[in-house]
Amino acid sequence: MQTILVFILVLSVLVFFHELGHFLFAKRAGILVREFAIGFGPKIFAKRYGETLYSIRILPLGGYVRMAGEDPEMVEIKTGTLIYAMKNEQDHLDHVYLYDPQTEKPLVVGRVIEIDMEKDCYIILQDEYGEETKYSLDRQAFIHYDPKNQVQIAPLDRQFGSKTVGQKAMAIFAGPLFNILLTIVLFIVLAFQIGIESKLVVDKVLTDTPAARAGIKNKDVITEINGEKATSQVLISEIQESKGNPVQIMIERNGQRHPLKIAPKMENNTYLIGVVPVQHYREPSIIEAISDGFKRTYNWSILILDSFVKLITGEVSVKSLAGPVQMGDMTGKIAKKGVDPLIQWTAVLSLNLAIFNLLPIPALDGSRLIFIGIEAIRGRPIHPNKENLVHLAGFALLMVLMLVVTYNDIMKVFFT
Template identity: 55%
Template sequence: MQTVLVFILVLSILVFIHELGHFIFAKRAGILVREFAIGFGPKVFSKVYGETLYAIRILPLGGYVRMAGEDVEAVDIKTGSLLYLTFDETNKVKHVYLYEPNIMTEKVRTGRLLEADLEDGLYVQMETDQGEERFDLHEQALIHYDQKNWIQVAPKDRQFGSKTVGQKAMTIFAGPLFNVILTAVLLSVFSLMVGAIQQNPLKVGEVLPDTPAERAGIKTNDAIIRLDGKSISKLEDLQSYLTKGGGEPVTVTVERDQQTLEFQLTPQQSEGKYYIGIDPARTDVTFLQAISNGVTDTYDYSIRIMEGFGMLLTGQLGVKDLGGPIQMGSITGQAVEQGIEKVVLWTALLSLNLGIFNLLPIPALDGSRLVFIGIEAVRGKPISPNREGMVHFVGFALLMVLMLVVTYNDIMRLFF
């Protein structure tokens, strides 16, 4: 149960940071944000603050920032509807009710709708008891469909599509960017907690029991200098080489007491990754060194993640090598057992994976939306919203299929 709660908490934090990036830059661009949601499905908790509905939904597998103009605007009033209008101090319509409101102290005007412009002109024209009358709408006017359902009007200049290419691109890019920034922060914290890895050369701090390294004879304080004759100096070099090798036997060259020794071993695989069974030696770091390490490690891990995506494209890795929510939950449980330092590291890596994955040009992801914005920049006008929406819909469906496949993989690995 503890593992499940920690996993939900970690995932919720990552989603919150991702959506916060979209939210902040949408607000900076003047876009009306209708909803900031963590999770999908029915609402568990919701509260309106300012113009935005903040919600926690029951399925903690993602989230979204719903901006005005992303989809066909839902604000609509049918001609002939009986309307009840209330006004602000400037005599502009602040509330439009499609039912008779229980308002005793405010001036209310009633009539049948003849015409409405809820985006450009911002007015409603009605047939009242005094004839045809036109009333100007406040730019934040609310349309009340019933006592529980309402929506704020979105003038054209508050909609996503009205913004410049740069503003739209930054609003979309900010989500993955915030995940990368969070990774750098967490890796800096991790560096402060455990110290910096001794590199140039890469020294062994601990040899894990019952692993290829222990069986081969590698010992604490050995300095790993070569793999199959190729020089290495960092832990990332070791991990990258093992991944590319796909589990093939490797010759590890170390320096020990001014001697050069070679060991033949075969990496083991766990949770889709290859390892030989060592923890690197570490030294204490200052605050500034920790920040530097956090940034450097973020870059190094990013390269490794992109190499992994490249191996998927070239067929070196297959769908069977991918992990889903169950595997992520399993690794979270292992991190919890190993201590807070491992939880911080695992959260950082999840955040980085989320950020980079979202930048891939796959329909329904941020990367695909950036591609469409790039096309708009080149051709001078956006792709038809209907066409773009269809592409994202198909992409989302394919992602759901992929999710089912990797979840099946998780179950097979866990129970069979």
């Protein structure tokens, strides 16, 4: 139970920051945000503040920000419909009921002759005497379908599709961007918690490995890798990026520097040189902690991108992917090790979420950015129905992949 709760908490934090990015930049662009949701499925909690419904839903495996105009607007009132409406101080109709609200407040009652909720925002009603009157609709008017269901109208200039290419791109890109920023902040916090990497010391050299053959010994200090200051992350990333080609490693032994050229070898889909390094740490300054946060984010980004490339090229099997079950299990195990490992794990998960969402896969943010890019080039958007069809197909494929990954998770966690 503790593992489940920790995983839900970590995942909820990541989703919250992702959706917060979408939300803030959508609001900045003047887009009506209908809902800010954490999770999917039936609502556990829902509260409306201003224009937006904030909700927590039962399945904590994601979330969404629903912007007006992203999907076809379903606010519809047919001609001849009997409505009850309230006026505000500006003499505009701001609440329109499709049922009798049973209120003592004065109401405008009539049957709809004509209504425009997107462009000019007006409604023409016919009263019981057959007289027609034109009323202005408030631009933030609510349509009440029944006592429990209501929706705010969205004039065209409040809809996603009416915004500039730049505004739309930022509203979509801001989700992954906020996850990247969260990663940087968490790594900065981690730098203050554990210190920053000072020197990388070889704790053990494995026999019959490239490092052993090159002459590396226990207690050697690795100072540089391919001309870059040595840290554990730099060592890992440079070895993986080498693709088996020799890497330049500078070691220090008894005050003397020794340059070595070592070609990593592949084992279990990972390039290794055969050393077990121990990273030493020291207390950082504010500038050093911030710099360390950016460096760690960059190095982890390289590793994650390399993993995605290997997955696409077939160097890594789909079976190696971790889904919700395995990530939950790993989160619980890491949480038991302490706060610092959990901070790093959360930072890495946040970065994974950002990079994965930026991939050009239909239904993800990366795919939506591609459609916006095409719009910028051709001067007009692709027809919404065609774009929605692509995203729907992509979503179906993602669900199939999720089922496969979840099955692999269950087999790994419970049967190995």
